[in-house]
Amino acid sequence: MTTSPPASGRLADAYDLVIFDLDGVIYLSDKAVAGAVDAVKRLHGEGRSIAYATNNASRRAAEVADLLVGLGVPAVADEVLTSAAAAARRLADRLEPGARVLVVGADALRAEVTERGLTPVSSADDQPVAVVQGYGREVGWVSLAEAALAVRAGALWVATNTDRTLPSPRGPLPGNGSLVAVLRTALDREPDEVIGKPEAVLFEEAVKRDAATRPVVVGDRLDTDIEGAVRAGLDSLLVLTGVSQPRDLVAAAPHQRPTYVARDLSGLFKDVETLAIGAEGTGWRVADGRLEGKGDPIAALRTITAAAWAGTDVSELKAAGDDARAALDELKL
Known part of the structure; x- marks a missing residue:
């Protein structure tokens, strides 16, 4: 799907689906980004279609929706797409029912694997046919060692995402990509498949779910949200409330260049012609x-x-x- 920037009007009016990243866009850790709640509530009040696409595999869709509601954002689980759920679906498509999968990550990832009819395990001795690796605060050496042994024994290795960092109020923290890098170093190889952004899977699911014809992606990271939008052929808005900052934008390679940039989500309600990179009449x-x-x-x-x-x-x-x-x-x- 390829779109082109509209000539005028509010950005929100130009699209039939707004796909939000979460960490760094709607919230930082469990605290709302300034102005984000009001912006999303405004979209809901106008009847706009909304989806949330997150690489964070530590929460299930219903948990994410509950977190958003707790912050004051109207949300339901059906609006949320997570890399954990997408990874479990992909494994279920590739493996036999009941197949053993070594899970490296949070309970949410284990639950998604179970719901898809697969058997989660935690040791290479259980002879898993696949390893799925997602972010979890408690992931440590033991689980990474078991994953390394399983992959060396021939298990399929699937990563929910490869985000090097997670945004937080205290600054960027190690993300799942940093943990994937541990195994990459130990195994001297790449994962067999990466599910989350910048892969287009989550965006494609959001577009299909809403039958959208003109979606726009809103994110804070050039290397995941924006690159994923470029790969999917979608317009995108970079907001400067999370990881990527002005210097990163100026130096962005063609495959990581957004259509628009705004300070925060208030940009959704500003004229498209003023938000586009290279807009005329900026002063x-x-x-x-x-x-x-x-x-x-x-x-x-x-x-x-x-x-x-x-x-x-x-x-x-x-x-x-x-x-x-x-x-x-x-x-x-």
């Missing part, structure tokens, strides 16, 4: 190695990003005046 311009103009620093970021993506060297961009200097300082560019 800013890059010329002769200098940033000139005044106005919203995020608008300056869009202008700087467009220049960088067009091949202009902005690595040593200078400020032409106090407004430009304040914008560059805020953006840490």
Whole structure:
């Protein structure tokens, strides 16, 4: 599916499904991101179709929905797609009913495996035919060692996702990708399959579930949410409330470039023409190695990003005046 940016109107009006990432977009750990609750409630109040696609495999869909409701966000389990559920479905499609699967991760992943008619185990001695690895706060050396032994013995190795970090109020923390890297190092090989973003599986499921014809992805990570949207051929909005920051956006490779960028979810209710990378009339311009103009620093970021993506060297961009200097300082560019 390929879409193209509409010419005008609110971003939310231009799409028939908004697919949200969760960590770093709606909440950080278990605390709501500023303005996120009001933004999602506003979409619900307008009757917009919403889906949540999360790589975090430590909660089941119903648990995620309960967490959102507890934060004040109206949500139901059917709106939530998790990498844990998707991984269990994929394994059930590939394996015989009752097949033994060594689970590395949280209880939520084990429950998903069980619900799909497979048998979760925790030791390589149980001769599992597959290993599924997802994020879990209690994952440690013992479970990783058992997984390594099982994979060496021939078990299929499926990772729910490879996010190197998880956003938190205290800063980025090790994510499932960091734990996958332990096994990658020990085994000197890659997982047989990765289910979560940037793979397109979760987005494809969301689009199919809602029969959407014009979806947009909202995320905070270039390497998962935005790259996944690019792979799926979907428009995307990067919000700067989580992992990826202005410097990352400016340096983004083509396969990780969003359609739009906004400070936070309030961008859903702003004009599309002002949110697009390279939008005209931002009040800013890059010329002769200098940033000139005044106005919203995020608008300056869009202008700087467009220049960088067009091949202009902005690595040593200078400020032409106090407004430009304040914008560059805020953006840490």
